[in-house]
Amino acid sequence: MKTSRRRFVQHAAGLIFGGTIVHNFTTRLGAVSLNQVLVQRAFYSMGTVVTISAYGPSSEMLHHAISKAYADLQQMDERLSLFKSESDVSAINRTAGKNLVIVDSTVLDILEKAKEFHNKTNGAFNICIEPLMRVWGFRGETRKLKHIPEDKEIDRALNASSIAYLTLDKAANRVGLENKFSAIDLGGIAVGYAVDRMVSILRSEGVENALINHSGDIFAMGAPPDQQGWIISLPNPNDSSEIMASFLVKDQAVSTSGNYESFVEFEDERFGHILNSKTGKPSDGLLSYTVMASSAIDADAYSTGFFSSGQLSDGVASIAVRRDSRIEHHGEITFL
Structure with missing residues (x-):
């Protein structure tokens, strides 16, 4: 669904998912105890690999629950994708400056939440930043820039990136963009939203112990x-072979943002894909920012927003890695 800010590779200690390693308990447990069976499944969705590891009384029950969660994820991708021409997001962007379009209620819901996160982060989290992504070459066929965007190009894109142009008509389930140069990208929030829906589905099917990993969310x-x-x-x-911190999570979401995996290049210089919504330029104050929260959408939006601004928040449990590799952390975290 989006250009991923995360990666998926095997690791000796577990699985690396874009700045996080999820340790594989099955290598230590062998036969699962307490009459619990383990089912692990992997899917490709939203442009990346998604894995679900779940424990329960029977494999049939777990497979059924996971299949329902995956089906919902695919449905979310069809509605929220920036790159699928039939998605609601594409319809909104195509009609920018013209008229409002009818969207699914889930799309209206996530857009309302996006506006809330924009306010909570003082504008750092911004789904209307797509014009800047285009100016910086993140939507082109190559990641090699012919030139660094000039200030006047950035200023024009910054103006079009104002969330004030986003109009929500909740009564009629309609959405529009007042500026014809505006566009939205839900990449910083859609995965978290979808993961929360999968959690809800698994719980409704009786699954209590599971781990969903959507390439880092x-x-x-x-x-x-x-x-x-x-x-x-x-x-x-x-250096992914070096572990900087390990911690324990239970009934929590974790999301990591960073500019070291997805970038464009000009000559010998790299520019990361998470842009500062105030300056219109790539954020460079941090190497990574990890957030722990009660919901995946909170973790996703806050990790993106606060990485973007480079301003850390004491109000969320987080781990920041500075450019000099110093680690700062806030909130209650069970370090190991």
């Missing part, structure tokens, strides 16, 4: 058998 439901939670580790953004 994680939700840890309960814990594996005989464990107090799921172990998450943060590798060094400059």
Whole structure:
């Protein structure tokens, strides 16, 4: 659905998902205890790999629940994708400056939440930043820039990126953009929204202990058998073989944002894809920013927004890695 800010590779200690390592308990547990069976499935959706590891009384029950969650994820991708021409997001962008379009109620819901996060982060989180993404070459066929955008190009895109142009007609389920040069991209919030929906579906199907990993947007439901939670580790953004911190999560979401995996290049210089919504330029104050929250949408939006601004918040549990590799953390985190 979006250009991923996260990666998916095998790791000796577990799985690396865009700045986080989820440790594989099955290598230590062997036969699952407490009459619990383990089902692990992987899917491709929203432009990346999604994995679900779930414990329960029977594999049939778990497969059924996971299939329902995956079906909903695919439906969300069809509605929220920036790159699928039939999505509601594409319809909104096509009609920018013209008229409002009718959208699914879930799309209106996520847009309302996006506006709330914009206010909560003092404008740092901004789904209307798509014009700037285009100016910086993130929507082209190549990631090699012919030139660094000039200030006048950035200023024009900044103006079109104002969330004030986004109009929501809740009574009629209609959405529009008043400026014809405006466009939205839900990449910084859609995955978290979709993960929360999958959590809700799994719980409604009786699954209590599971881990959803949408290429770095994680939700840890309960814990594996005989464990107090799921172990998450943060590798060094400059050297994934080095672990910078490990912590335990239970019934929490985790999301990591960083500019070291997705970027454009001009000559020998790299520019990351998370842009500062105030300056219109790539954010460069942090290497990575990890947020733990009660919901995946909160973790997703806050990690993106606060990484974008470079201004850390004491109001969320977080781990920031500075450019000099110094680590700062806030809130209650169970470090190991």
